[in-house]
Amino acid sequence: MASNVKPRVRVPGKAAKGEIVEIKTLISHNMESGRRKGKDGKLIPRSIINKFEVTFNGKSVFSSDWQPAISANPYMSIFAKVDESGEFAFKWTDDGGSIYEKTSKITVS
Amino acid sequence: MSQKKALAALSRREALLLAAGATMVAAGGIVLTGSRANADAKMIDEALVKLIGDTKPVDGKITLDLPQIAENGNTVPIGVSVDSPMTADNYVKAVHLFADGNPTPAVASLYFTPMSGKAEASTRMRMAGTQNVVAVAEMSDGKVFRASQEVKVTIGGCGG
Amino acid sequence: MKFFWRDITLAVATLSVAVGVGASSANAADWGPYQVEDRRSGYTYMTDESRAMQVDTFQNPGMLWVEEGADLWTTVDGKAGKSCSTCHGDAAESMKGIGARYPVVDEGMGKLKNVEQQINSCRGKNMEAAPYKWESKEMLSLTSYVNHQSLGLPVSVKVDGAAAPFFEKGKAFYYERRGQLDMSCSQCHEDNAGNMVRANILSEGQINGFPTYRLKWQKPGSTHRRFRGCNKQVRSTPFGYGSDEYVNLELYVKWRGRGLPVETPAVRN
Numbered sequence: 015m016a017s018n019v020k021p022r023v024r025v026p027g028k029a030a031k032g033e034i035v036e037i038k039t040l041i042s043h044n045m046e047s048g049r050r051k052g053k054d055g056k057l058i059p060r061s062i063i064n065k066f067e068v069t070f071n072g073k074s075v076f077s078s079d080w081q082p083a084i085s086a087n088p089y090m091s092i093f094a095k096v097d098e099s100g101e102f103a104f105k106w107t108d109d110g111g112s113i114y115e116k117t118s119k120i121t122v123s
Numbered sequence: 124m125s126q127k128k129a130l131a132a133l134s135r136r137e138a139l140l141l142a143a144g145a146t147m148v149a150a151g152g153i154v155l156t157g158s159r160a161n162a163d164a165k166m167i168d169e170a171l172v173k174l175i176g177d178t179k180p181v182d183g184k185i186t187l188d189l190p191q192i193a194e195n196g197n198t199v200p201i202g203v204s205v206d207s208p209m210t211a212d213n214y215v216k217a218v219h220l221f222a223d224g225n226p227t228p229a230v231a232s233l234y235f236t237p238m239s240g241k242a243e244a245s246t247r248m249r250m251a252g253t254q255n256v257v258a259v260a261e262m263s264d265g266k267v268f269r270a271s272q273e274v275k276v277t278i279g280g281c282g283g
Numbered sequence: 284m285k286f287f288w289r290d291i292t293l294a295v296a297t298l299s300v301a302v303g304v305g306a307s308s309a310n311a312a313d314w315g316p317y318q319v320e321d322r323r324s325g326y327t328y329m330t331d332e333s334r335a336m337q338v339d340t341f342q343n344p345g346m347l348w349v350e351e352g353a354d355l356w357t358t359v360d361g362k363a364g365k366s367c368s369t370c371h372g373d374a375a376e377s378m379k380g381i382g383a384r385y386p387v388v389d390e391g392m393g394k395l396k397n398v399e400q401q402i403n404s405c406r407g408k409n410m411e412a413a414p415y416k417w418e419s420k421e422m423l424s425l426t427s428y429v430n431h432q433s434l435g436l437p438v439s440v441k442v443d444g445a446a447a448p449f450f451e452k453g454k455a456f457y458y459e460r461r462g463q464l465d466m467s468c469s470q471c472h473e474d475n476a477g478n479m480v481r482a483n484i485l486s487e488g489q490i491n492g493f494p495t496y497r498l499k500w501q502k503p504g505s506t507h508r509r510f511r512g513c514n515k516q517v518r519s520t521p522f523g524y525g526s527d528e529y530v531n532l533e534l535y536v537k538w539r540g541r542g543l544p545v546e547t548p549a550v551r552n
Binding site: 190192193194195197198199200277 | 482
């Protein structure tokens with residue numbers, strides 16, 4: 015399902031300086047493991063999202079390498095410490111090199 | 124066939140069906156046992172050496188949040204957290220997750236930074252059967268910690 | 284031959300005792316809105332983890348399809364140059380209650396129609412667009428979106444008047460034995476709900492959460508996909524998606540869950 019991949023993220027809109035906020039992410043993707051057989055009895059080639067990265071104002075907060083053992087429609091929640099207002103950028107990369115991106119702003123007071 | 128006879132025959136078939144189910148439970152237990160495992164501890168060790176070198180992990184620091192029994196092996200929720208102040212000079216660099224009964228043991232590698240604030244993440248994973256989930260944490264000072272937990276994966280009853 | 288219900292009951296009892304797990308939470312008395320009188324949503328038969336996955340609307344993977352459906356709602360398609368919203372405006376207003384009261388009798392067709400058929404009827408007559416295929420991403424997304432507008436509303440279908448004959452046909456189907464295993468819907472979902480079939484707890488087979496995201500499917504599926512699965516499971520030839528048999532059955536099964544909240548998109552094993 016390289017077409018019509020849909021990312022969702024949930025980041026709080028506001029936070030206090032130095033607060034650790036929870037970030038939840040979900041993306042629609044079959045995560046085809048490469049071990050499943052199709053109706054013709056042949057293996058369906060592996061096609062997964064293999065990398066997930068989160069930056070804040072351009073600096074790395076978190077990154078992750080995924081294997082076929084990550085479930086379809088991958089969910090990942092993480093945390094981030096915010097000291098200033100800015101923008102989170104989320105980036106998912108799949109086996110075919112396609113990149114799916116989403117951004118989310120947060121105001122720190 | 125009379126109505127009565129037909130009913131009796133049907134009931135017997137049903138009884139056999141259910142009895143077969145009961146026998147399976149008696150013989151095999153309700154969960155897949157680890158015997159179907161494809162990967163093993165050795166494969167995890169090899170994968171680990173590739174990722175982090177020769178440092179021997181010691182137990183501790185890591186908390187795994189996993190169900191004891193998973194309803195379905197396709198989607199098992201997993202949470203992992205590592206005890207660390209997450210400051211610039213003392214933080215968790217990475218957590219590597221493995222499942223020793225999957226065809227390949229690696230599940231995911233999570234790379235944290237001091238900006239993570241907390242070395243904690245959750246996701247959902249596939250499990251080919253009952254097996255151990257292993258987490259290995261690399262700290263910024265070079266120390267390596269390890270934790271594991273068994274998850275039983277039930278066999279589905281009905282398809283569809 | 285002396286294999287009778289007593290034996291079956293024993294077998295089932297053995298299974299229940301042997302297993303015990305997962306069922307533990309089933310002992311909890313208060314299921315809140317998920318139980319109405321003696322009727323319990325499939326939600327109450329799930330593990331805590333799966334329930335948590337459903338109720339957190341962010342974690343719920345079925346919500347990806349709901350969001351896709353929201354996009355389709357406002358997308359112009361077909362020769363008439365219309366989208367769903369051209370006629371129906373804000374779905375939160377216009378579609379509220381649809382998931383709770385469908386299937387309904389279509390006077391023109393002289394039979395029942397469910398949400399999928401209503402969508403394709405609109406696409407044909409009003410949008411002049413090609414029908415969506417059953418179980419296509421588009422159909423699952425739009426039905427998920429439409430039914431989700433009734434989230435939490437109690438299921439309330441009309442089964443009298445013009446609907447009565449279809450309701451009776453659906454009921455007859457429900458109790459009719461079929462397939463090589465010669466089993467009816469009722470034998471699993473009425474007589475043995477709460478007992479184990481191998482390692483799973485049989486639920487009442489309620490359909491208040493469809494399209495439902497099944498962990499087994501790793502995506503949402505329609506009520507009719509589930510019916511087909513059940514029929515295959517008893518080794519009977521399944522009926523077609525949107526067949527009269529299944530739409531009638533859908534009305535009967537929906538009525539069995541009257542009062543239960545619409546849960547679309549539910550998460551089930």
